[in-house]
Amino acid sequence: MKPIYQRIADDLREQIADGSLPPGSKLPTEADLRERYGTSARSTVRQGLSLLVNEGLIVPQRPKGYFVREIRPLVYRPQSEFRRKPPEVDIYTHLLAAEGDERRPAQDIEVSIVEPSDLVRKRLQLTEAELVAVRRRTRRLDGEAYNLNDSYAPLSLVEGSEWMTPVDVPRGTNQVLAELGKELVRALDEIYVRMPTPEEVRRLQLGPGTPVAEHVVTTFAADDSPVQVTINVVPGDRHVIVFERVKDPQDFEQRPRSNWGAE
Amino acid sequence: MKPIYQRIADDLREQIADGSLPPGSKLPTEADLRERYGTSARSTVRQGLSLLVNEGLIVPQRPKGYFVREIRPLVYRPQSEFRRKPPEVDIYTHLLAAEGDERRPAQDIEVSIVEPSDLVRKRLQLTEAELVAVRRRTRRLDGEAYNLNDSYAPLSLVEGSEWMTPVDVPRGTNQVLAELGKELVRALDEIYVRMPTPEEVRRLQLGPGTPVAEHVVTTFAADDSPVQVTINVVPGDRHVIVFERVKDPQDFEQRPRSNWGAE
DNA sequence: GAGTGGTCTAGACCACATT
DNA sequence: ATGTGGTCTAGACCACTCA
Missing domain, CATH: 1.10.10.10 (Winged helix-like DNA-binding domain superfamily/Winged helix DNA-binding domain)
Known part of the structure; x- marks a missing residue:
């Protein structure tokens, strides 16, 4: 029983x-x-x-x-700002609610200098003593927080640059990095799924039973040196994370067994 | 107080x-x-x-x-089977635990014919009456389930083919689809983060407080028609999901403001 | 048999929003 | 004032594992 x-x-x-x-x-x-x-x-x-x-x-x-509970997912598209919209996305815009409902965006920005966490230190390949600058953003729509976005870069790289100003940089912080000689050309995305910390519950105003995705982006310059680590925390109940992929024809020739999409 | x-x-x-x-x-x-x-x-x-x-x-x-709780993440790499390993991944293999510890893999496969859910029907652009075939796999390592993988394809496409055999297809089911005239050349990945259903708790032997990622892959043929929808459910406590991206130089020219990696 | 957590009883007082 | 859920009390019996 x-x-x-x-x-x-x-x-x-x-x-x-x-x-x-x-x-x-x-x-x-x-x-x-x-x-x-x-x-x-x-x-x-x-x-x-x-x-x-x-x-x-x-x-x-x-x-x-x-x-x-009522839910209304937003689209969280890590690629959105550097890709033209391929046709297969348009096919789904009607599936992904609230994409078009332009609401008032806003963000808080804080910049500080900290000792890197292990996660950040390893990905930036720093020595023990090196410090990093962090640019913390809390993004809101209509006053509601929907995304925490913390970017880390070696202090030695960004010190004194616009990257460290706690305001919006109109041409983009990545353009600032490019001007510093570190154009970003590659990225590694890691997505962890877990329950939020109490701190995150507070900052994102999460309801109970809401998991988060922690999306860690490590970006690299042309010489394969890591330049920046960005940690995005997005609430699971308000987002769908979207990626797009196009097959690499070279690989297809080499690996006919490719189980593309199925794994 | x-x-x-x-x-x-x-x-x-x-x-x-x-x-x-x-x-x-x-x-x-x-x-x-x-x-x-x-x-x-x-x-x-x-x-x-x-x-x-x-x-x-x-x-x-x-x-x-x-x-x-003790946790030991596996790497869940949707791109793993069709991309050569780029150098930036090697940099991190030491970060991503248990990647090398070859354990005994196994899987159950069941194939059946069902009415598609709304999610599947929309992504495959099916009419109300059409049926789909589903290939359900439960993947295990050392007996422990770590991944549910259900692939859906229009019955009219795969009926009678090897795709519908409930055993491992050595050359890959995607090769079967290619032989049916539907080579997969593009994919859209959607990742939803949520708490598991009781059914998923049972099949994946999840502990309490473990969220899951539901990874929906829609794959397309060269003519942009959707061919297959795969729904992967991966436990949040046992996986990190990894993607890699390389900048598209064309887009960079057109959109210098690109905030690549940071969103 | 002792000790653990799992389930359940039968109450109590409180804070808060709506009426 | 009423009714809701939030917190807490002080017990009870059970199932299970381990010594």
Whole structure:
């Protein structure tokens, strides 16, 4: 026999999945469920509801009740700013909600000098003693934070340059790096999926049960030296991350077994 | 004043972060904490611990106690099978644990014919009535599931072909598609980050507080028609997703403001 | 058998938003 | 004022693993 709190969660989850509890609708109150399942200590009911909260399916809105979560993904497209839009993207714009709904963007920028974390130090191939500059941005749409974006570069490279000004650089910070002799020509993207830290919950105003993607971009100059590491933290409930790929014909000749797309 | 259960969670979280509770170590028992925080109803202590469980930081191992989670990421590299390894990847192989530790791979394959979900239907541009074939794979390393991989193709395309055999196809299913006149030349990758369904928890043997990445690959033939949709579900605690990018020089000329890598 | 966490009972007082 | 969920108390019995 399944525990009561499991049954409560399973029943409600199914009702959410099959549409009988659509997004935005109100769930039964704890008292309702207590009665309905003949149990009751409130804690049993609450345990069941907390499962759904941690799955990101429902949200408690005190003191109104629990509600089925409504989600509206934005498109997070790491390639967006340096690629023309290929035709296959246009095919999907209608799938990816809210892409066109121009809202008011804003961002905070802070610049400081810090000791690099291990993650940053390894990717920038720094020695123990070297310091880095960090450009932290919190990006907002209509006041709502949707993205944390921290860029790290060796202090010796960017010191005194516009890269370190805590304001928007109209021609782009990457252009600044190019003027410093480090044009960015290659990137390695790593995406980690995890639950947020309490700090991230606060800065991104995340609801419970919302995982984040940590997108680490290491960019390289033409001589293969790493120039900059950017760490983007994007909330899982508000984004879809999109990449596009075109087959390299050379590789196809060499590796006919290529299981392209399937792995 | 912060609630007691919050203080318990915050204190333990900090000890995990600063290394005084290293990965694999045992946490104080509920009884210990009950005493230490002067509270005690067990439920208060358990509420605090459950926060950490849902953040993926600790795992209860009945009846031994709670333990700090140990993680060992694998590399999930959607491009791995059709690109030569560029030099910047080699730079990082030492960062990405367990890449070289060849373990015994295995997979289950099931093939069936189904009505497509909305997601699949839209991406394959199918009409209401069309059916699809699905090739479901559960991939394992040393018996442990690490990846669900479901590929969908229009039934009219793959019916009767080797694509539909529920065994490994040595030359690759994409080669089969090429022989059917649909060589795959382009892909669109979408990555969604979310908490797993109970079904996924079961199939991937996920611990609590483990988010998943759902990686949807739509592949296209040379005529831009969609051929196949593959849905990969990868556990967040066991993987890092890696992409690589090389700048398109044409675009650089046209768009000097390109903020490459930083967004 | 002892100790652990898993489940459940039957209450209590509180903060908060809406009525 | 009412009703909601948030926090907490003080117990109970159980299943499981390990010594």
